[in-house]
Amino acid sequence: MQDRNHFDVVVAGAGPIGAATARHLSERGASVLVVGPDEPAGFADHDGVWAGYYDQGRLAHVLEVPLMTSMLAMRSIRRFPELQERTGERFATPRHSLTIMPDDSERSGVTAWFNRALLASNAADLNVEVEHLENDQLEREYPELRFAPGHVGIIQRDDAFIVNPRGLVRAELAAAVEQGVVVVRDMVDTIDRSGQGAIVTARSGESWRCEQVVIATGAATNVSGLLPRPLDMRTYGATVVLVEVSDPAEFDIPAMMYLKASGGEVVFGGIVMSPLQYPDGRWYIKCSGKSLLDNPLDSADAIARWVRTGGRQEDIAETLDLLTELLPGKTLGPAHTRPCMVCETPTGLPYIDKVDDRTIVAVEGERGAMSADEIGRLTAGLALDGVWTDGIPHAAFQARWAEAESSPPLVAVAGI
Template sequence: MSAHPSIAVIGRGLIGSAAARHLANSGHDTTLIGPVEPQDKRAHTGVFGSHYDEGRITRKNATDRFWAEASIASIARFPEIEEASGVSFFSPVGALMAGAEAGDFLASARKVAGEFSVLHQDLSRPLLAEAIPDLSLPDGWSALWEPEDSGHISPRRLVAAQTKLAESAGAMALDAVVLGLEETSHGIRVQTGAGHRTYDRVLVAAGGMTDHVLSRSHKYRVCGRTVTLFELSEDESNRLAYLPSLVMGTPEGHYLLPPIRYPDGKHYMKLGGDPDDILLTSPDEIGDWFRSGGRKSVRDDQDARFRALFPGVEVLSVKMDACMTTWTDDLRPEIARLTSRLAVASAGNGAGAKCSDELGRRGAALVAEIELKG
């Protein structure tokens, strides 16, 4: 085998596109395989990805050391990726982690912030009311404010930036759906709708489709999620431009994105957090879920919660959308070698977007069996 084996990365999402960039930059013959975003999700009958979105929360701090370390490494490379690609995807508006003052959520966040020296400020409810007058948190809550190198990213633009840089470094991006893998003595044969090719090694980074691509029994819990989008006028959006992203220590794991302009030209705030899991066990179920647009009962609950959090915000309209998260039993991504030629880097556990460049780098280093600098 040559010093630079041919490597296919299956999955053109956040982790896969990052892995392709790191591999191509290290001189590997890299092919990034996966379908592009469909024009009309409701009519689409092919594969779906959870990165078809304009807003995901990004912050250094977390309630868990692993995710803080991975996000710190990723965020540190955002300026380099934006400058080299010419694609802007990071909005550093700051982030809040809010919860019950005496609860485990804030206690864990404070501990991790101290361990990693994350710049932050404790804000009591009176200080929060002064700093963010539009936000009304429950009684007994306070928050950790992270003012620097945090906010939100556009997942689809980050994928575009990573893919552009991978291609600039010599990678090939193939718009195709992988139909099967076959490992032989010569490599791994990858079958797509466009034909087949054998690669020396393969890294699978297909998110909720990973178990299906690997033809293995269910290792992940793939869950359908509903998000609610609150349309604002341009004036109201501009008035609320000071808002940070918000993560809440609720049982449902609620989170909120500040006003963002979406591809339809309108401004939305987005609220997520589901009371239970909708398990998706097959590609057909995943497709049906995305085409459904989400659950109305969850939308109604999120609508009520938004009105309580932001009682003075003028909302023009409310709509919902479907999303998907992929979970492992240990709440860590699966970055592992399955055979001498096959590796996997997948499962964001609800935190993969902000950490995706680092998770992709680790997957690339594993499949290529080389050291890749952060």
């Protein structure tokens, strides 16, 4: 019988990566405790941590850079059907992915996320078929959409999904609990590493002994106080704009990453989702606001203040302008914002690494939902094997400590 005061591994964080790590640990026979809070009821008076996965839709595809990001996503995506069948949680909806960029993006120095040749090369390396669409082909393929002149696209039809991150977490935790994982809805407050193993204490005062700790606290990792010093990563407040639609069937559109440029300047660079049903029962087109990396957050208080704002209200007008142009003749309902958080490492890749002999960190910001299952598998392997055994070089995921002036992040627009 499991000693509920002692575990092989305690996972701090019950989001996509923490839940996936717990599942993969348990499937290899480890005794596991997951400690993480429930989703708050709202954000207007919220005071505490906030998670980016509190949402209904994330794009999951392989049209990403660098190649290792695409590889992590592909490995996770191809396990979605088995996880859905096992748990009955339908968190992944097939939806082809369309990335739109200026036709000179390969020469103009825009972010690599919109370099069509590079995206296609990565897909080819993973044996994923994609199609190039020139401006006139876009018009024929999507007659209901109006893209700005001089823009082209690349489309992935297979192994592309809209993932409900809340549903993904429910599925990962359900599979983990089935294997004996214990879940406690609390927050880890301290980790005592002074003796053998570690003692993990929650905000409630409850504590547990364990051999190892996995810190999977997402964008709040550096402000959690659970690491000996901050990692080289930055956390940003992001805004999601939800635009209500009365009849989702009228909006049969792909999930899009859209870099719209005009006059040599980026007008919009972000996500436009096909309609999603939210917990209030209504349907919304979800867009990432333009101000994705404008709001750095460097403390728990800064995160709490950002969450209480509800997001940048100016993003609403910009988003409605974009959708009115993109979807001419369609009736759009009221729009509102939701706060989100993303984090970035200097390489754009997750950290999956031992930071001491009893602590592993597993953190990914913007692509946590689509890559979480594979990040969890790799983290579990590192914890139980003690060494890196995967064919992907571990150097790509080794953690970096912050210096006095940390490296600038790899600028990205995808994920929220």
